[in-house]
Amino acid sequence: MHLFPEGTRLHGNIPYLDDTLSKHLLDIYLPAQPQGKVPLVIWVHGGGWLSNDKYADMGYMKGTVAAILQQGYALASIDYRFSTQAVFPAQMIDCNAALAYLFDHAERYGFDLDRVALMGFSAGGHLAAMIGLANNNQIDEFFHDEVSRKFAFKGVVNFYGPADLILFPGADDARSPEGMLIGAAPLDRPDLAKAASPVTYVDAGDPPFLLIHGELDNLVSPRHTRLLSSWLEVHGVHQEMIVVPGAHHFGPMFDAAEIRQRVMGFLEERFK
Template identity: 55%
Template sequence: MNFKTTRVTSILLFFSIFALAQSTNPVLDLFPQGTILHSNIAYVHDTLQKHKLDIYLPANAKANLPLIIWVHGGAWMMNDKYADMNYMKNTIQALLKSGFAIASIDYRQSTQAIFPAQIQDCNLAVEYLYQNANTYHLDRNKFGIIGFSAGGHLASLLALSQNNGITTFITPNAKKSFKIKAVVDFYGPSELISQAMAKGGIDNSKSPEAVLLGASPIARPDLAKIANPVTYVDKNDPPFLIIHGEKDESVPPNESILLSSWLTLSGVSNEVIIVKDAPHYGVLFDAEPIRLKVITFLTKTLQ
């Protein structure tokens, strides 16, 4: 085989792999035409499917771009890195058209491993993105994070604990070089005991919070405190945009109001938006006024 034939074969193989990645991604059609996809990147050297992430870049991206890290919800026990995108498709398109890259990360579910496995995975994923930023045209100095429900909890926890030296949130021998500069928290729990009390104060060992911790938050307030984002609020934290549904049936809006109060007391810039008539998730969070708030906030803080 001569050089020319080898080169042609390599090019065809590249495009075959690229086409396969596109065909196996169930949400790629939600993105603007021409979006560049890097699919199922392993951020840990193991075989776990949950230790993978996807990167979406605007078409023809060349310069290093500010990155939005997408953390899915699902009560810490279900869903994957494609979750929450279907009802946020307009926001996704607006992010890429505004010059942001998106990295959607997966993490181990609470039925696979209890806390702090989930936040350890998030730290590993973001560190991978930081260390490989140039490879994927990412600006390592402009990382923001957006999370939904359980993902909102993890996004907030990751950002708030990044300057507190919490070694249990990092796996042995792992690095933590990155810095999160902005947080968008969609209806994430901020205090697991108050979340449990809002459900009647029942010591329920089968609740999502109990499965996450390995015990009810009411029975083990010490474990709940470690997992609470509000535990780590201080004056050096990044700005927050917090968005919650008025009629959220799973996470009470007071969870977001409480987080905002702690941030305000510490002098951290934040805003809370309570979306009228909105439930726990859905297209009301993708409405134009909310979308514009998100894009404006991230543009101001990252660009």
């Protein structure tokens, strides 16, 4: 618990579906002294849809993790199946099942369901964006049959998440991370690539976005964030974009004080 402020309460390894899969688990971190019902930030880890876990990204984002809890917000971090276990939309089905658990058990943990935001990193930024953008479309294929589907989000914080799978240099390779996600080279199956791309789901009913990307990112080009930013702007959705000078893909530069202040300012404004 050294990453977390003193007094943080952990509810760990909670199954969000009634099965035995190790990837169907989530963690909930509650602030030390909650004042009534608390806002909830849902953390979606990165790893190319094929690695890492619900603790990932917290190490280099420890200042932001601490700020979220010190502000009196709850934090929930979720696991989901890798593309090596199941192709898209399995990841969306899992994330939405985790959300259903959190919304259904809000009373138990003291969540304020009128103040919920998503935060994701790389592949997790992609999934957070997909959840936030597709939520109002209620796409059957993105949900487990037995979970509730009525979510509302005040905002999405997307750190360097892919926006359009066709934009990747490896879009012609089924063995690339994006190819493994959909089970085919995106250029060979543009229908699958479109279904798995956040830009597909942008409309005027979407929540506000804070988009953060490294200027020198050579794994997920900042073109992804610029594209999503422009689509959100065209549809009249509030969006803020930060391109971090000299930054590559992930790392402590994204936890710098000025970035952290923008993130917390965005959340505070959304949670008013």
